[in-house]
Amino acid sequence: MATGSVLDFTTETEGDTTVVIPAGRIDGSTASPFQESLLKLIEGGKGSLVVDFENIEYISSAGLRVLLLAAKQLQAGGRKIVLCAMRDHIAEVFKISGFSEILAIHPTRQDAINAG
Amino acid sequence: MKTALPRLSVDLEPELSSALKDLAEAVARFGEANGLSEAQIHNLSLALDELATNTISYGFANADRQELRVELRIEADEVVAQLDDSGIAFNPFEEVAEPDLHASIDDRPIGGLGVFLTKTLFPNPDYERIDGYNRVTLRAPVKGDC
Numbered sequence: 001m002a003t004g005s006v007l008d009f010t011t012e013t014e015g016d017t018t019v020v021i022p023a024g025r026i027d028g029s030t031a032s033p034f035q036e037s038l039l040k041l042i043e044g045g046k047g048s049l050v051v052d053f054e055n056i057e058y059i060s061s062a063g064l065r066v067l068l069l070a071a072k073q074l075q076a077g078g079r080k081i082v083l084c085a086m087r088d089h090i091a092e093v094f095k096i097s098g099f100s101e102i103l104a105i106h107p108t109r110q111d112a113i114n115a116g
Numbered sequence: 117m118k119t120a121l122p123r124l125s126v127d128l129e130p131e132l133s134s135a136l137k138d139l140a141e142a143v144a145r146f147g148e149a150n151g152l153s154e155a156q157i158h159n160l161s162l163a164l165d166e167l168a169t170n171t172i173s174y175g176f177a178n179a180d181r182q183e184l185r186v187e188l189r190i191e192a193d194e195v196v197a198q199l200d201d202s203g204i205a206f207n208p209f210e211e212v213a214e215p216d217l218h219a220s221i222d223d224r225p226i227g228g229l230g231v232f233l234t235k236t237l238f239p240n241p242d243y244e245r246i247d248g249y250n251r252v253t254l255r256a257p258v259k260g261d262c
Binding site for chain 1: 154173217221227
C-alpha cells in the first residue's frame with residue numbers, strides 16, 4: 001500500500017530565476033513532499049521562483065497552502081513567486097480562493113520569466 | 117456506448133494517498149457514465165477531496181473506527197454526493213472560519229480554504245450526525261456548471 005505519493009517535477013534556471021515544472025496532482029498526499037522540495041529550492045536560490053502549471057491537472061487547498069507558504073518565504077527575502085500556464089479549472093480555483101489577487105499568474109512560461 | 121451508473125458507492129481507506137486516488141477515480145467513472153461535464157467532475161472531485169482530507173487528517177484521531185464512504189447518485193435532475201465517516205462529530209460548515217480572501221501574502225493565514233472551496237462550489241451543503249457517523253451531502257443540477 002502506498003504511504004504517500006510523490007509529485008514528479010523538473011527544474012530549469014534562467015539567470016537567477018528558478019523554474020519548477022511539476023506534473024500530476026497537487027493534493028493532500030503530494031503537497032508535503034512538494035513543499036519540502038520547493039522550500040529547498042528557495043533556500044538554495046536567489047531570484048524569483050516560477051511554477052509552471054502546464055502539466056498540473058489538479059490542485060486542492062493543500063497545494064494552495066504550499067504556494068502561499070513559498071510566497072511568504074520568498075517575499076520575506078525580497079523575492080517573488082510567479083505562476084503560469086494554468087488550465088481553466090485550476091485558474092478558477094485560484095480565483096475563488098482569492099489567490100489570483102495575491103499571486104502573479106501569467107499565460108506562458110516566458111511571460112512568467114520576464115515578470116520574475 | 118457507456119453503461120448507465122445511477123449510483124456508485126465506494127469505501128475509502130483511512131489513508132490519504134489511496135483514499136484520494138480512489139475518490140478521484142470513482143468521481144471520474146460516475147461522471148463519465150452520467151454525462152457530467154469536465155467542470156462538474158472536477159468540482160465534485162475537489163469538494164469531496166477537501167472533505168475527505170479533513171476527515172482523514174483530523175476526524176479519525178480519537179475515533180474508535182475509521183470508516184469513510186462516498187456515495188454518488190443521480191436523483192431526478194440533481195447529482196448528489198454523500199460522504200459518511202465514523203470520525204468525531206464535526207460539522208465543517210459551522211465550525212470552520214471563513215478565510216479573508218483579500219488579505220495580502222503576509223497577512224493571509226495558511227490553511228482554512230478547503231471548506232470554503234467546497235461551500236463555494238456547492239452552496240447549501242447538508243450536514244447530519246446519524247448513529248455515530250458524520251454525513252455531508254452536496255447537490256448540484258445535473259446540467260449546471262457545478
